[in-house]
Amino acid sequence: MYKSVLKYSKPLPLGFFRRSFGFSLSTPSTPSSSTFSISGLSDRAANPVVRDALVPIVVEQTARGERSYDIYSRLLKERVVFLGVVNSQDATLLTAQLLFLEAEDPKRPIKLYINSPGGEVTSGLAIYDTMQYIQSPVHTFCLGQAASMGSLLLAGGEKGKRFCLKNGSVMIHQPSGGAQGQATDIALHAKEILRIRSALTDIYADHCTLPSESRDSCRGRFEKALERDYFMTAEEAMEFGIIDKIIGRRIEEDSEQKSK
DSSP states (O other): OEEEEEEOOSOOOHHHHHHHHOOOSSOOSSGGGOOOBOTTOOOSOOOOOOOSOOEEEEEEEETTEEEEEEHHHHHHHTTEEEEOSBOHHHHHHHHHHHHHHHHHOTTSOEEEEEEEOOBBHHHHHHHHHHHHHSSSOEEEEEEEEEETHHHHHHHTSOTTOEEEETTOEEEEOOOOOOOOSSHHHHHHHHHHHHHHHHHHHHHHHHHHOOTTSOHHHHHHHHHHHTTSOEEEEHHHHHHHTSOSEEESSOOHHHHHHHHO
């Protein structure tokens, strides 16, 4: 038997709040203001972190008495993790959770829920590489939005297990950044951002090629789409190959696992 109560708990890593609710030191005010970033640059934006947030505590009745968990730790036991703003701190926390869950059971899937405006491209690639590295399949779910780097991580989930809730949205675009200083330094930064754009396009092509097209054709499609902010509904994201299915209620296999 489970019950949950709301109370002020001991301070938790801010990543817990960011991954669940999208709060961060720099949360874009609109989807179009989100961006990939490189070289330590952060998202364009500007809302302060929400402090003193109430963290739900789940109280579990066991044969030995009561055990309490913060809601994120309880969901981690169910192999459920979250992604909000993509930055180095949250990427480190999320990769640690993925590695821990793989060590617990390398064959059981991990469910990654994404409500993300995007963030730092290097941090996002750390999460992506970890998703591909571990043996556990990662099922991805978009709720709210999966924009910028969030869309790449959504697409990088296990093939056939990439989902979007019916009112979720996806946005893709090319990386952006800035540099100042000597002309030679600026040229080096420009070369690096072009390399990153090419790498991101390759990743999309690896995961989003439709049965009716070749990988090269898919890559060309994404090269064109990435020129500007490209917004998609759940239906359009499925047609684009970023997700595999739109869901309105919890899928049956999840319900069956819960009942076991």
